[in-house]
Amino acid sequence: MAEQHSSKSIMWAIIIVAAVLIAILFPLTNKSFESAANNNAGADEAELRIQPVARFQLAKVEVAEAGGAPKDGPTVYNSVCGACHNTGAAGAPKIDAKGDWTARLGAGNAALYAAVINGKGAMPPKGGAAKLSEDEVKGAVDYILSKVK
Template sequence: MKKAFALAAVAALMLPVAANAERTGEEVYKTKCAVCHVAGVAGAPKFGDAAAWAPRAEKGADALLATAKSGINAMPPKGTCMDCSDAELAAAIDHMLSNSK
């Protein structure tokens, strides 16, 4: 029994690093955020819409991350990315802001 447990532990340690790698902002946007931000569902600022994103950008990255984590209006907490880390959410926000200037 101990040998089987030890082999399972070693196998788990040998998983590819990519299995635990954080997703890029673009990946998170395309797989999660785009669902609402492409069409502006329920008032979500559209990707690429500089006028819609400007007042949000003025609030700063920390405030936007806090809002994304807690949700706002029709957006639930973390949007549709319940498995996103704070770093992944921040990267997705940066991706949207960078492409909406």
């Protein structure tokens, strides 16, 4: 009798534990079904979940760039110089207006490089991107010259 009683209470204990587990786990599985059913929400959720990792990777890339390969002329132009030279902002000679350049070209490439490296008028030294190497600046000037000559 006593043996039967204890095995009965073990059975009840197992049933109760199983019920509690199901009560805890079912909402979780249900949630993942929901996000799987709605593909867009699922993608957003996935993006949110990987975001810190993606940020970390970006930071790593930036560090690599700072000490890494030099940027080529078009890249430097588009990220730094275009802000003024695409639109003529601050009175900058425009990249698509050859007339803006005719007088300046006469000074020769060396003078143009020096003007950008040291700054000239409203243009800050290196176009405001102090991190650029002189070769990167020259590459950007060469890119402009290839468009305006």
